[in-house]
Amino acid sequence: MSFNRDSLVALCLILASGGLMLASFEIREPDYGVLSPAAWPRIIIIIIGGLSVIYLIQSFSTPQKDISPVPKKTLKEFVLYWQNVIAVFSIFALYLLVLPYLGMLVGNILFSFVLLTVLGGWNAILMHLVIALGASGGMWLLFTHVLEVFLPRGSLTGF
Amino acid sequence: MDIFLEALLNIIDPVTLTYMVIGVGAGLMAGSIPGFTIAMAIVLTLPFTFSMPPAQGLATMISVLVGGLSGGLMSGILTGIPGTPSSVATTFDGFPMARAGEPGLALGIGVWSSFCGGIISAILLVLFAPQLAMVGLEFQPWDFFMLVMFALTVTASLAGEHLVKGLIAGAAGLFIRTVGEDDAVGVGRFDFGSDYLLTGFDFIAVLIGLFAFSQLLSDLRNPVTARNALSDRKQVKVKIEHRRAIGILFRNWTVVIRSALIGMFTGILPGAGGSIANILAYDQAKKAAKDDSKFGKGDPRGIIAPEASNNAVEGGALTPLMALGIPGDITAAIMLGALLMHDIVPGPTFIKDEPALAYSIYIAFFLASFIMIGMQSGVLRVFVLVTRIKTYILATVILTFATIGVFALHNSIEDIWTLFFFGILGFIMRQFGFPLAPMILGVVLGNIAELNLARALAIDSDPMLFFLRPWSLFFAIIAIFSMVFPIYQKHRDTGSLLERFFSPLVLLSISLPLFMMGGLLRTTLAFAAIAVSSFIMWQRFGKTKKG
Numbered sequence: 001m002s003f004n005r006d007s008l009v010a011l012c013l014i015l016a017s018g019g020l021m022l023a024s025f026e027i028r029e030p031d032y033g034v035l036s037p038a039a040w041p042r043i044i045i046i047i048i049g050g051l052s053v054i055y056l057i058q059s060f061s062t063p064q065k066d067i068s069p070v071p072k073k074t075l076k077e078f079v080l081y082w083q084n085v086i087a088v089f090s091i092f093a094l095y096l097l098v099l100p101y102l103g104m105l106v107g108n109i110l111f112s113f114v115l116l117t118v119l120g121g122w123n124a125i126l127m128h129l130v131i132a133l134g135a136s137g138g139m140w141l142l143f144t145h146v147l148e149v150f151l152p153r154g155s156l157t158g159f
Numbered sequence: 160m161d162i163f164l165e166a167l168l169n170i171i172d173p174v175t176l177t178y179m180v181i182g183v184g185a186g187l188m189a190g191s192i193p194g195f196t197i198a199m200a201i202v203l204t205l206p207f208t209f210s211m212p213p214a215q216g217l218a219t220m221i222s223v224l225v226g227g228l229s230g231g232l233m234s235g236i237l238t239g240i241p242g243t244p245s246s247v248a249t250t251f252d253g254f255p256m257a258r259a260g261e262p263g264l265a266l267g268i269g270v271w272s273s274f275c276g277g278i279i280s281a282i283l284l285v286l287f288a289p290q291l292a293m294v295g296l297e298f299q300p301w302d303f304f305m306l307v308m309f310a311l312t313v314t315a316s317l318a319g320e321h322l323v324k325g326l327i328a329g330a331a332g333l334f335i336r337t338v339g340e341d342d343a344v345g346v347g348r349f350d351f352g353s354d355y356l357l358t359g360f361d362f363i364a365v366l367i368g369l370f371a372f373s374q375l376l377s378d379l380r381n382p383v384t385a386r387n388a389l390s391d392r393k394q395v396k397v398k399i400e401h402r403r404a405i406g407i408l409f410r411n412w413t414v415v416i417r418s419a420l421i422g423m424f425t426g427i428l429p430g431a432g433g434s435i436a437n438i439l440a441y442d443q444a445k446k447a448a449k450d451d452s453k454f455g456k457g458d459p460r461g462i463i464a465p466e467a468s469n470n471a472v473e474g475g476a477l478t479p480l481m482a483l484g485i486p487g488d489i490t491a492a493i494m495l496g497a498l499l500m501h502d503i504v505p506g507p508t509f510i511k512d513e514p515a516l517a518y519s520i521y522i523a524f525f526l527a528s529f530i531m532i533g534m535q536s537g538v539l540r541v542f543v544l545v546t547r548i549k550t551y552i553l554a555t556v557i558l559t560f561a562t563i564g565v566f567a568l569h570n571s572i573e574d575i576w577t578l579f580f581f582g583i584l585g586f587i588m589r590q591f592g593f594p595l596a597p598m599i600l601g602v603v604l605g606n607i608a609e610l611n612l613a614r615a616l617a618i619d620s621d622p623m624l625f626f627l628r629p630w631s632l633f634f635a636i637i638a639i640f641s642m643v644f645p646i647y648q649k650h651r652d653t654g655s656l657l658e659r660f661f662s663p664l665v666l667l668s669i670s671l672p673l674f675m676m677g678g679l680l681r682t683t684l685a686f687a688a689i690a691v692s693s694f695i696m697w698q699r700f701g702k703t704k705k706g
Contacts, residue, residue: 005591006591009591013327020334020349023349023351024348024349027346027347027348027349028346028347030344030346032344034613034616034617034620035343035609035612035613035616035617037341037343037344037346037348038348040337040608040609040612040613041334041337041348041349044330044333044334044337045334047326047330048327048330048331048334051323051326051327051330052327054323055323055324055327058323082380083382084379084380084381084382084385085376085379085380085586088375088376088379088558089583092558092579093579096572096575096576096579099572099575100572104563104566108559108562108563111559111562112555112556112558112559115555115558116551116552116555119379119382119385119386119551119554119555120386120549120551120552121386131552131555131556135555135556135559135560136559139559139560139563140563143563143567147207147210147567148210149210149567149570150570151563151566151567152566152570152572
């Protein structure tokens with residue numbers, strides 16, 4: 001019996017179930033309707049909680065298979081292993097934050113150009129620029145002019 | 160007849176036809192890219208169809224689906240890398256045949272088997288969906304609720320030894336749909352004072368995040384492989400040999416029909432899709448062959464079986480969707496999303512209430528198969544060239560595309576945040592070995608489950624009715640057995656009691672609700688189930704005594 005990655009996930013799930021169960025008592029109970037708005041979520045939370053307990057017990061009794069050989073030695077190794085994923089997360093979050101200021105067209109061109117360059121390296125920077133301009137511009141034209149979907153304009157760029 | 164004509168005119172409209180051709184092309188391209196699943200292609204098509212009339216939107220999505228199911232065979236046969244999980248078995252004999260100097264014949268057999276599988280399943284869809292819908296008319300809210308539970312447990316049970324993780328994922332999917340305003344009484348739930356949470360998560364943004372975004376992140380994880388092209392094949396100079404391929408298919412018509420039926424049946428089962436059907440059909444073709452020594456070395460039957468079955472899967476998956484409103488797999492779940500987006504709620508009365516739309520789906524399914532044949536022959540080279548694009552370029556373009564698509568759903572930046580959050584969640588779940596299919600089904604079916612639970616309790620507050628009504632008992636029994644199924648599989652060939660008595664117990668248990676349903680056919684079926692169960696038990700009990 002040993003505490004492993006699955007045990008940690010199971011514990012987090014049990015804690016989350018407890019937290020959500022508490023939050024379910026904040027749901028307002030109206031005087032009308034047969035099924036309380038909190039009833040169905042509570043049933044689901046109880047199921048998740050119960051299953052998480054089984055998962056925790058299983059994690060102790062089942063030998064842990066190392067499905068993803070993630071290096072655990074140093075923070076640097078960890079970051080190097082996940083560098084692309086961290087890059088995508090960070091660039092995407094940044095893109096979402098600046099989207100209201102830059103708008104969809106400029107925002108998407110910048111997002112795809114930066115992401116392509118970070119993932120593919122600086123050697124093909126010109127190709128990345130062409131792809132970013134072509135793909136983002138093409139999609140912008142398709143959505144705004146063919147499908148007539150309004151795409152957000154940036155408060156700084158104006159388009 | 161007027162309705163059929165109306166549906167036909169909907170589909171043969173030049174704009175719809177153009178979208179269908181683009182859809183088949185996009186599907187073929189998506190299918191030919193290893194790692195880019197058909198479900199991902201369908202989910203990314205969804206935002207495009209928002210501004211289209213329902214029939215046009217569904218026809219476009221069906222075209223992507225048909226194209227995607229067939230696209231996997233090209234890269235599988237020519238490069239040995241299956242484009243989609245549903246064409247894994249095609250490579251077993253397709254690639255050896257191509258390497259032996261017959262790539263044109265291998266492709267021909269694959270293309271025509273796909274076509275036949277698609278057409279057979281389309282015919283069965285037309286025949287079976289209305290029949291199943293008639294059965295569905297007997298369903299009451301208790302039965303629908305249990306049907307959703309059954310769909311979730313079956314999907315979770317496909318996770319095999321990770322059954323508990325599958326069940327947690329399914330329940331989490333149901334929970335995600337409870338966030339925001341309650342549909343029945345309009346009370347906010349789990350909003351924590353945030354307007355963003357109060358409006359709830361748009362389920363299409365959730366689906367794209369969970370499925371597409373997380374998949375892209377997984378593809379990009381390794382910096383070295385992310386910079387590689389999916390295939391280094393420089394040129395494709397192949398001409399599909401149609402005539403020879405059709406001749407071989409005629410000689411092996413039993414393999415075609417059997418495989419299509421396997422695909423259709425697998426598709427009807429919630430959660431089981433093409434990835435299972437192609438392996439099952441291949442295995443059956445091998446077992447049924449008098450001489451199986453050529454399997455794995457370029458036997459035509461080894462291409463026919465997986466391709467006919469994986470194309471037949473969607474006819475099967477669309478059957479419960481059109482008849483009961485319950486999707487047979489992830490792609491059908493996304494189709495359900497498309498229908499809900501247009502305020503059309505499929506259910507037993509769908510075919511009766513929306514006959515033009517139902518016929519449009521049938522016609523689109525047939526027509527897309529013909530378009531697929533034409534396109535696969537004509538622009539084969541282009542599709543295979545796609546596999547030469549570097550992974551990070553493809554992933555970035557797809558991600559940009561997904562972002563615009565998600566925004567277009569409601570012109571809301573919040574939906575892109577939803578895409579982002581659920582992309583992270585999906586990625587983490589993949590890393591921890593949680594299957595995504597039950598969660599996606601939970602997200603899609605969450606509202607249907609809650610609505611039917613509320614309806615059932617409004618009619619009668621006795622919760623025991625969920626186990627006392629024939630159909631709900633029937634679904635509850637098969638839901639329980641589906642949860643035990645992974646344990647049964649683990650004990651196969653061990654001679655344990657569970658292994659010996661699992662199937663007779665299933666038959667014995669389902670005979671009870673069949674008796675309760677009444678009527679000549681169902682009572683006969685119940686007696687037959689008891690007879691078969693008793694016979695198996697007698698045989699196996701004898702073995703146990705001898706042992």
